[in-house]
Amino acid sequence: MSDIALTIGSTTKHFDLAVQDKAKMLAITEEPIIPIRSLADVPSYGDLPPDKILAFVQNNWRGGMGQKNHFNIMDMxxxxxxxxxxxxxxxxxGPLIVTAGGIAATILYLYLWGDEEYAASSSKVYRWNGTTAWVEVLDTGGVIKAITSYDEYIIVAVEDSDYFVSTSGDSASWSNPGLSNQDADQLVxxxxxxATKDILVKGEESNEIRTAIDPFTGAWTDPPTYVGDEGSNLTGLFVLNGTLFIGKTDGLYALPPDGRPVLVxxxxEQKNTTNFKYHTNWQGIEYVSANDDILELLSTSGITMRVDYMGPLGLSPELEVTGTIKGIANDGKNLYAIFLIGSNYIIYAGRERFDVKYGLRWEWIPFVHLGTNVCAALKVMQRSGAGAKLWFAxxxxxxxxxxxEDSTHRxxxxxxxxxxYFTAGYDTWxxxxxxxxxxxxxxxxxxxxKVYYMKDTQTSWTLLTTIVTSGVKSVNLAGLSCKKIRLKLELNTDDATxxxxxxxxxxxxxxxxxxTRTLDITVILAQSDSRKPSSDLSFxxxxxxxxxxITLKDLRFGTTKYIMYLPxxxxxxxxxxxxxxxxxxxxRIQAQVLNWTSP
Structure with a gap:
């Protein structure tokens, strides 16, 4: 009886193994395919050979959300x-949401004027009394389109109607200037x-821009400047580096000193009613909504611009759904953006920071979760002598x-x-x-x-353990076998302080x-008079x-292996x-044993 049988293609031949030192010459050696490397950023762990401890370690999260499919950026x-x-x-x-008075309407605009907070719905304006309630101060009887201030006036623009102005904001103080061409959809x-002072600029659907130095008793320029065509509506006005920019559903225009609009x-092909609708100037850079993302706009005194998308969702491929932007604000330290994702409203906080290892980058965090509470307005407002508050509907x-984060923070x-997901760099191990x-x-x-886990193809979280002890703590857990794993770290408190x-x-x-299993065998050629060494060697x-x-059957033990020759x-x-x-x-044949079975 032969020792082994080899099948190459459709031909099978039997062979005896050679003998050396009274042992048949068939040996199998095993070794890892390649040595594993641990996370290089984790102190004291260095390179980990496969027979040593494996560690999923993280001690910094400043990089924020947006880590890709594998754990390779150590602070994200x-x-x-x-x-x-x-x-x-x-x-x-994150911070505790403090409800501050009910308004039986959807708030669309927020504004700080005269050291007081104002909120506007589609038709009414409310003022915060500083303690418990929002008091109605104006019913326009129309559709509010914008709110701003100029000189000593607060101004509320109303669609297809005269705008309202007031020097105090009190309910009995509002009036209509009654000027010609008073209809305004945008104000800045x-x-x-x-002129010797700033001017008030208004935009009127769908492409008219007018200015006034006295919008209360004077007049608006006539004729207007026409920006773009009538096939797209105005969405926003803002000033960047002394240049007026006009946002429309189909693009952004600049209006330089010569008065000739330039498409920037x-x-x-990507018309959207929220293109350039939301905007804020932070650290001399304008951040605007575009395609349900955020664009960073830089401009010189002319109209040359650098444009880059840097919103939280576009930088976060781990998120399962895209979102609709609902507002942008800033407090001088961070940028805040609210998105509707599915049925939930989420406020993200972002900042651009230079990291020694990763360079200049945007870092976003999921800061405030509003759940299904509808929000269409967001603004940082701070009264004199008080801390800044991020207000929202x-x-x-x-x-x-x-x-x-002072003593009053909650x-x-x-x-x-x-x-x-953490795989240590080897998905199949x-x-x-x-x-x-x-x-x-x-x-x-x-x-x-509370620490939860999700492994391999699982789609739900399972509780792993609850940590209730401060300081350094270790807990032995039931062994968890997987090829990849991710963790959910849930923080809970019953004390808001x-x-x-x-x-x-x-x-x-x-x-x-x-x-990897390597096979080293030596067989005898020409085992019978009918077989020549040359024919066996050719086979x-x-x-x-x-x-x-190649199929290798070990006839001694009744096992089958599939192999491919090594060089x-x-x-x-x-x-x-x-x-x-x-x-x-x-x-002599050296071959690699395949982790494979014949289909």
Whole structure:
């Protein structure tokens, strides 16, 4: 009986194994395909060979959301809710939403004037009394299109009607100037190239721009400047570096001193009613809504511009759905943008920061989660001597979050952060995780951190453990076998003055690396008078160009392996027998065993 049978193509031949030192010459060696490397940014972990501890470690989240499918940017995460990762080496809860008076209407505009907060619905204007209520101060009887201030007046533009003005904002103080060409859909204050003071600019559907230096008793320029055609409507007016910009549904125009509009950005194939509708100037740069993203616009004193998309959703491919932008604001330190994602309204906080390792980049966090409470207005407003508040519409209520983290700051009751998938760089290798280390602050039984996991193809979260002890804590867990895993870190508090703080986690495990098996066999050629060494060798050499796996059956043990030759196989060998002093012809084959079975 032969030792092995080899099938190459459709031909099968049997062979005996050569013997050396009383052992048949068939050996199998195993080794990992390549050595594993750990996360280079994690102190004290260095390179990890496969037989050592595996660790999913993160101790910094300043890079914000937007991590891609694999964990390779060490200070970023995938997504979250009501979370703040601005400070290095910590995750904490975002701010608490404070409801501040109900308004039985959808608020579309927010404005700070005379050190008081104003909110406008589609037809009415309300003023915050500073304590508990929004008081109606104006019923326009029409459709409000804009709100601004000029000289000592607050101005409310009404569609197809005269605008309202007031010097106090009180309910009995509003009047209509009654000027010609008074209809306004957009308002902005801009520098004048000839007058001694700023001018008020108004836009009227669909493409008329007029200016006035005295919009109360004077007159609007006539005829108007026409911007674009009548096939697209005005969406916004703003000033950047002394140049007036006019947003329309199909593009952005600049109006330089010569009065001839210039098309700067064209969206003729991407018309959208929110293109350039929302805008804010932050640190000398204009940020505008466009295609349900945010555009960063830089301009010189002329109209040369640099344009770049940098919104939170476009930079976050982990998110499952896209969103609709509903507002942009800033407080001088951060940019805030609200998006409708599915049925939920979410406020993101973003900033551009230079990181020593990753360079200049935008860092966004899911700051405030409004749930299904409708929001169409967002603005930072700060009274003299008070801390800045981020105000926003909140369903049929108005609400705000306090921005300074001082003694009056309050935290949300719950928030979470989700990591991206951790594979250690090897998607096909099996891992077993069994121990969680954490470093945290402010923890009690009710101020805690719950850790969930999702592995491989799972689509729901499973609770792993609850951390209730501050300081350095380790917990042994039931072994969790997977090829990839992601974590959800949920922060909970029942005390609005305190947030749990996670500073670092280490999820430890061990790798079960994919092995490569190398086969080294030596067979005897010309085992019978009817077989010549040349024919056997020719048969074996056919394996060099095999187009399908070679079948190796070990007839001694009844096993089957599928192999492919390694380079330089087979190699013919002539051996002189010590007893008979006659030559023996052999062939040595080195091959890789395939992790494969015949379909």
């Amino acid at each position: 995460f995938a997504d979250g809710q009501n979370i703040n990762t601005r400070n290095p080496n910590e995750i904490k809860l 204050v801009a520098p004048s190239f000839t 950005i064209s969206f003729k 909140y369903g049929t209520n108005m609400a705000y979050v306090s921005l300074p 935290y949300a009751t719950q928030g979470y952060l989700t990591t991206t 099996q891992k077993i995780f069994y121990q969680l280390w954490s470093i945290a602050k402010n923890l009690t039984a009710t101020i805690n951190i 305190k947030s749990p703080v996670l500073q670092q986690f280490i999820y430890r495990g061990i790798l079960q690396p994919e092995q 074996l050499e056919g394996g060099r160009t095999a187009t399908a796996p 330089n196989s087979p190699t013919e060998i002539e051996v002189i027998d010590d007893v008979s002093n006659q030559p023996s012809y052999r062939a």
